[in-house]
Amino acid sequence: MAENFHHISVLPEETIRGLITDPDGVYIDATLGGAGHSRRIADRLSENGRLIGIDQDDAAIEAARERLLRHPAAPRVDIVRANFSELSHVLSELGVERVQGVLFDLGVSSHQLDTAERGFSYMQDAPLDMRMDRRAKLSAYEVVNTYVEDELIRIFYKYGEERWSKRIAEFIAAAREKAPIETTGELVDIISRAVPKGARQKGGHPAKRVFQAVRIEVNDELGILDASFRQAVDALMPGGRIAVITFHSLEDRQAKETLKELAQGCTCPKDIPVCICGKKPEVKLLGKAIKPTPEEIEANPRAKSAKLRIAEKLP
CATH class of the missing domain: 3.40.50.150 (Vaccinia Virus protein VP39)
Structure with a gap:
């Protein structure tokens, strides 16, 4: 191990x-x-x-x-x-x-980021999790799928300093009405569609700030x-x-x-x-x-x- x-x-x-x-x-x-x-x-x-x-x-x-x-x-x-x-x-x-x-x-540790099944990384497709303590009840799945839209806007802006917080939250809310968002890959795809093309071409990966925000919320960091x-x-x-x-x-x-x-x-x-x-x-x-x-x-x-x-x- x-x-x-x-x-x-x-x-x-x-x-x-x-x-x-x-x-x-x-x-x-x-x-x-x-x-x-x-x-x-x-x-x-x-x-x-x-x-x-x-x-x-x-x-x-x-x-x-x-x-x-x-x-x-x-x-x-x-x-x-x-x-x-x-x-x-x-x-x-x-x-x-x-x-x-x-x-x-x-x-977050390198091990947590690099272990796909932990769900911390926006670079690997895995179940939405992000729990540092896997005994905890709250996971990224619950945050993404059950938090009301205004609460998502708040955590994306407060913990991720994401300028497109409102638009990303709107896209997530629309997507989960059709089916639950199960994986990091699905979430990355929704975020990428929500962030305007011009903004996606600068400032790093479009999902970086939202993933940080969700992780901080899940673990009360x-x-x-x-x-x-x-x-x-x-x-x-x-x-x-x-x-x-x-x-x-x-x-x-x-x-x-x-x-x-x-x-x-x-x-x-x-x-x-x-x-x-x-x-x-x-x-x-x-x-x-x-x-x-x-x-x-x-x-x-x-x-x-x-x-x-x-x-x-x-x-």
Whole structure:
């Protein structure tokens, strides 16, 4: 299974260098995937260090378990199938109070995109699914076939920043009146007919933004970020770090805004001579967002839009 799970970790050296401050610490990879980042974390741990890997995807859990079981640090590795929004609960179940670092590598994995039957890709025909956790009830099929037209317009525009949201939703509504939309191929065909010819000739694949929007809706990808980042910061010991890798502007905006708010101190009006709000900064931001080098992008084109943000917990 592990051999079939292909995913190239983005910004690997920059991430590990920014995340690990104490090899004796406890570290969380909140998006375990194929264990690319986790193996690098494990490489840096001492015999006292500990790694906790979390993922909601059963295929990722199986592949990561195979890969990490062969690592010398395997006895000090815990692998948990859960959504990272349950981070606090996972730590409580493991009896862990504080950690030295938490990593979030957001978005869809290469394995999920490349496995046709998962239904994430607009480049391969497959059943409409897009569930990162295949135990979940909501799938792309339900979104595409049961959401009212206005709701489709909303998610296409909000999560996909799709300028043709209204027209695409109208075409989907008309198509599903005749028969349910069953596959990614059918959806791609409807989107391609809805987007005017001139718009199809620029800006990449016409289905890219809608597929992103549906995937985000199915997995509530943006809705869980703020609370999850705050849980991670709460779990950090002073000097511990949170590292967040994003792949599109919506994720990055959420990461940037949450970390910026956590780094902000007093919010009292400037004309008040003494602070009465009592707000203290919880973290300090460590520089600006880090982007992949041209060499990394050439080796892994999917890294092109990636950004890494790191913050450190204050005393």
